[in-house]
Amino acid sequence: MPDPxxxxxxxxxxxxxxxxxRLATLSDPLSLEPVGIVLSTSDPQLRNLLENFMGAFEGTGxxxxxxxxxxxxxxxxxxLP
Numbered sequence: 001m002p003d004p005x006x007x008x009x010x011x012x013x014x015x016x017x018x019x020x021x022r023l024a025t026l027s028d029p030l031s032l033e034p035v036g037i038v039l040s041t042s043d044p045q046l047r048n049l050l051e052n053f054m055g056a057f058e059g060t061g062x063x064x065x066x067x068x069x070x071x072x073x074x075x076x077x078x079x080l081p
Contacts, residue, residue, distance in 0.1 A: 025080060037050075
């Protein structure tokens with residue numbers, strides 16, 4: 001049986017082929033979803049690492065800058081092909 005998803009992902013894997021694959025960018029999002037990650041409860045060191053990393057980003061203002069650039073300001077959309 002053919003694998004249509006695998007074929008699609010191989011054929012449409014580079015940015016130049018998005019028009020060939022009939023992909024488009026929407027002007028308005030379909031929905032707004034919170035972003036999160038899942039961590040294993042059996043890996044407390046990873047959780048500690050990520051909490052410290054995010055705390056450092058928040059403390060230095062980098063997280064606010066990234067949030068503004070990617071989530072609150074849509075100027076980056078103009079750079080899309």
